[in-house]
Amino acid sequence: MSTGTTKLDVVVSDVVPVNELVTRFHFRRRDGELLPTFSGGAHVVVEMRDGDRTRLNPYSLMGSPLDTREYTISVRRDDVGRGGSLFMHRQVKPGLEMVISYPVNLFSLDLRAKKHLMLAGGIGITPFMAQTSQLAGAGGNFELHYTCRTASLGTYADVLQQRYGNRVRLYHDDREERIDLDRLLSSQPLGTHLYVCGPAGMINWVRDRAAALGWPPETVHFEHFAAPQPGAPFDVELAVSGKTIRVGEQQSLLEAIEAAGVDPPYLCRGGVCGQCETNVISSDGKFIHNDHWLSEEDHRSGCKIMPCVSRFEGKSLVLER
Amino acid sequence: MAAKTIISRPIYGTLSPQPGKHHLFIADAEGALAIIDMAGKAPPGFFDGTEIVFIPGPEGKHIAALEALKPAQLHIAPSFASLLPRLKQTLTNAHMGLRLYLSGTEGLIGQAMQVALEAGMDHTSMQTEHRGSLARRMQCVHCKGITENVTTQPALCAHCGLLLLVRDHYSRRLAAFQGVCINAEDRSEVPPMEEAFP
Numbered sequence A: 001m002s003t004g005t006t007k008l009d010v011v012v013s014d015v016v017p018v019n020e021l022v023t024r025f026h027f028r029r030r031d032g033e034l035l036p037t038f039s040g041g042a043h044v045v046v047e048m049r050d051g052d053r054t055r056l057n058p059y060s061l062m063g064s065p066l067d068t069r070e071y072t073i074s075v076r077r078d079d080v081g082r083g084g085s086l087f088m089h090r091q092v093k094p095g096l097e098m099v100i101s102y103p104v105n106l107f108s109l110d111l112r113a114k115k116h117l118m119l120a121g122g123i124g125i126t127p128f129m130a131q132t133s134q135l136a137g138a139g140g141n142f143e144l145h146y147t148c149r150t151a152s153l154g155t156y157a158d159v160l161q162q163r164y165g166n167r168v169r170l171y172h173d174d175r176e177e178r179i180d181l182d183r184l185l186s187s188q189p190l191g192t193h194l195y196v197c198g199p200a201g202m203i204n205w206v207r208d209r210a211a212a213l214g215w216p217p218e219t220v221h222f223e224h225f226a227a228p229q230p231g232a233p234f235d236v237e238l239a240v241s242g243k244t245i246r247v248g249e250q251q252s253l254l255e256a257i258e259a260a261g262v263d264p265p266y267l268c269r270g271g272v273c274g275q276c277e278t279n280v281i282s283s284d285g286k287f288i289h290n291d292h293w294l295s296e297e298d299h300r301s302g303c304k305i306m307p308c309v310s311r312f313e314g315k316s317l318v319l320e321r
Numbered sequence B: 001m002a003a004k005t006i007i008s009r010p011i012y013g014t015l016s017p018q019p020g021k022h023h024l025f026i027a028d029a030e031g032a033l034a035i036i037d038m039a040g041k042a043p044p045g046f047f048d049g050t051e052i053v054f055i056p057g058p059e060g061k062h063i064a065a066l067e068a069l070k071p072a073q074l075h076i077a078p079s080f081a082s083l084l085p086r087l088k089q090t091l092t093n094a095h096m097g098l099r100l101y102l103s104g105t106e107g108l109i110g111q112a113m114q115v116a117l118e119a120g121m122d123h124t125s126m127q128t129e130h131r132g133s134l135a136r137r138m139q140c141v142h143c144k145g146i147t148e149n150v151t152t153q154p155a156l157c158a159h160c161g162l163l164l165l166v167r168d169h170y171s172r173r174l175a176a177f178q179g180v181c182i183n184a185e186d187r188s189e190v191p192p193m194e195e196a197f198p
């Protein structure tokens, strides 16, 4: 398998429904040993063997980095997605043996920061669960602003408020509570770093405002795992391996390449890490880019694609793979 | 231009207008020209949120040109020491999003940067441009005294009077170059003093 994706054999030690949409899963090592250490913001890729299909989805670790007896992830049910979250919700029970990747951190804290300002939207709260534990343990200075649809969907809002009191601020969409972003960003002490995890729209909004208000890009960290979108099937020629493959409606291009026995690099499978970047040799049609890695220029050029999340529509596509 | 070959030496760039609403410029002497050159590229309204702190050179040039940029505030200071309390105050009250622009001599850039870092500012919020004299701020490794505006090689320590070789070894913490006794073995050996950092 690919770079940094060494596997861990685990068993599901607990499954805990958190609210109507979110369920938490606990994993322990099958051999009873401790799991590898990680830092707040890390994720693992969970392999879901569902009949003859294998899905690989990234999930942020949300437990305390100080406790490596188990890993915990929280999965929000997505009824219109490609089925990964439904598989987790319906098929995964305590005692099930699963395989997950080693943790990889693409959203780590910059510990040189004087203060950490965190903005979470919805299920984007999970990496902050681990980061706040890590910072609280080390006496770090942080403040978390968490937007959720309703109080009952404010996953872990109660736990966080209990742990950190007024360092946690909640905003409920149904009560028309909105973060006063410009004010918040304009009132932070020098040396603050900003972290955002949530829906793409929120991330773009926060990044735009931070840039406009003078925050250097190096101080703005974000993570958004784009879920691969289903779409019309399309054919791809893999020039290096000399294969022609078909990407199914519910399959990602990366999954289709893997299913053909080719082993391309990946880390996040969510369009953020850049590992899977692939050169396009020729194309006749339209790219559907869903990643957060390539620049707009790259997207327009049609010379590159991130197969973990992006698709293609048209007559022909030849990749250097 | 300052030599670029020594790793411990800071690398200076060219000022360019950054996004944001608050901009603080600190410049000495010819450093004003870096601000004036940059102003041509600044978007309209840029100087409305700008404070310039300027230490004029001995001829007192460039003040009018800086005034013409119509910054929200222009503060003229006779020396770095005299502007220090005000600078510290400004930085204490400042927030993330403030951009700092330092231009002029190495001594000024180094000292101002040090104050900004101490105030918690991130180095990515700062820009620098070297202009004017190559004069060095030097710390004598023997008595630890700082001598400003060193232009010769070797140079006399203003504190203990030793004749010092001004090394290229630069300390960011002290914002100074290191000066080491050049004739420790035999004080009667006095190498000629040359104008090395005009």
Ligand code: FES
Pocket (backbone or CB within 6 Å): A265, A266, A267, A268, A269, A270, A271, A272, A273, A274, A275, A276, A277, A291, A293, A306, A307, A308, A309
């Ligand atoms: S695997 Fe990370 S961007 Fe595709």
